[in-house]
Amino acid sequence: MATIKVFAGSSNPELARNVCEQLDMPLGKAAITRQQSGEIHVSYEETLRNCDIFLVQSLSHPVNEHLVELLVMIDAAKRASAKSINIVMPYYGYARQERKSAPREPISAKMVADVLTTVGADRIITVDLHADPIQGFFKITVDHLTALNMIIGYLQGKKIVNPVVVSPDAGRATTAEKLASLLDCPFAIMIKNRPAHNQSKITHIIGEVNGMTPIIIEDLIDTGSTIVNVVEALKKRGAEDAFICATHGVFSENAIDRLNHPNIQEVVITDTIAINPDRPDKFIVLQMAPLLAQAIKIITEGGSIATLFKAE
Numbered sequence: 001m002a003t004i005k006v007f008a009g010s011s012n013p014e015l016a017r018n019v020c021e022q023l024d025m026p027l028g029k030a031a032i033t034r035q036q037s038g039e040i041h042v043s044y045e046e047t048l049r050n051c052d053i054f055l056v057q058s059l060s061h062p063v064n065e066h067l068v069e070l071l072v073m074i075d076a077a078k079r080a081s082a083k084s085i086n087i088v089m090p091y092y093g094y095a096r097q098e099r100k101s102a103p104r105e106p107i108s109a110k111m112v113a114d115v116l117t118t119v120g121a122d123r124i125i126t127v128d129l130h131a132d133p134i135q136g137f138f139k140i141t142v143d144h145l146t147a148l149n150m151i152i153g154y155l156q157g158k159k160i161v162n163p164v165v166v167s168p169d170a171g172r173a174t175t176a177e178k179l180a181s182l183l184d185c186p187f188a189i190m191i192k193n194r195p196a197h198n199q200s201k202i203t204h205i206i207g208e209v210n211g212m213t214p215i216i217i218e219d220l221i222d223t224g225s226t227i228v229n230v231v232e233a234l235k236k237r238g239a240e241d242a243f244i245c246a247t248h249g250v251f252s253e254n255a256i257d258r259l260n261h262p263n264i265q266e267v268v269i270t271d272t273i274a275i276n277p278d279r280p281d282k283f284i285v286l287q288m289a290p291l292l293a294q295a296i297k298i299i300t301e302g303g304s305i306a307t308l309f310k311a312e
Helices: 013-023 063-079 108-119 132-137 148-158 170-183 225-236 255-259 289-301
Strands: 004-008 030-034 040-044 052-056 084-089 123-127 141-145 163-167 187-193 201-206 213-221 242-249 264-270 283-286
Touching (some): 004 289, 013 052, 030 063, 063 084, 063 108, 123 289, 148 264, 148 283
Parallel strands (some): 004 052, 084 123, 163 187
Antiparallel strands (some): 030 040, 187 201
16 A cells, blocks of 8 residues: 555545545645635645545535635646546535536536546546436546445444335435335335425325334435425324435535424434534434545455445
8 A cells, every 4th residue: 555645635634534544544745725816726745656646525515616626636646647546526516417407507417527537537436426327427437335335234223113215206216225125124205396406395205104214315415405395294194203314414504403303313424525513413424434445445456346335
């Protein structure tokens, strides 16, 4: 691992430090500053020549700031003669703009992939993309990991009575079905429409939920309004208080306050996005560093990434 170096962007430095702890190596030294004009400046404080470097940066809020910072880090590493530039991007921002849903709209997820590749990224390591086809937007290798096994392990330890896995929309049905199969419980699907961005309305529930404990599975939670709508709709149909599970806690606006709902038992997320430590006790944060560190070891030493996400 002598030629392997890990550097942190400013979006989630704690995660980068935890990854390095798992790898038993120091975090790389880099000075990331902002000039008075707002321009970002990056200076690596150690040699990168002929090194395989890993840049840890989630595209979380402020997403545009963190994206440009990452691009500057990539460019600086390329000009410093790094052997390979690997982007550890646990949360891929702009992933919800992966297709055109109306005329004259962008496909921003593809644009971000093009920019990262053009600037000089050689590989992307990410976790639970909003849509799997985003992997095909890249002309470089994409290692798409999942936090589902960690979530399953946590839920199995809770020994939830009479559980039912609930997909909040048809798009998450496959994940919900997989989770229900591994937990050996039924699953249900919510049917909703979206009158506008970050707005939703529940129209139907397919499946039995009366007297059962819902486990709602999502890839990310943004404002939390959709989750609260789902929980309240389930409650009206006789369900018990719910468990909410998601990989990415985006938590825009007052989402944490909104999710501190009396009918929500726990909100289980991972630390792909830095989470405010001053949060209610019902917010459970699972650590991604062991999974990411294993992925880095496999990439640098050889092996199969598939061993990291095959369900037991």
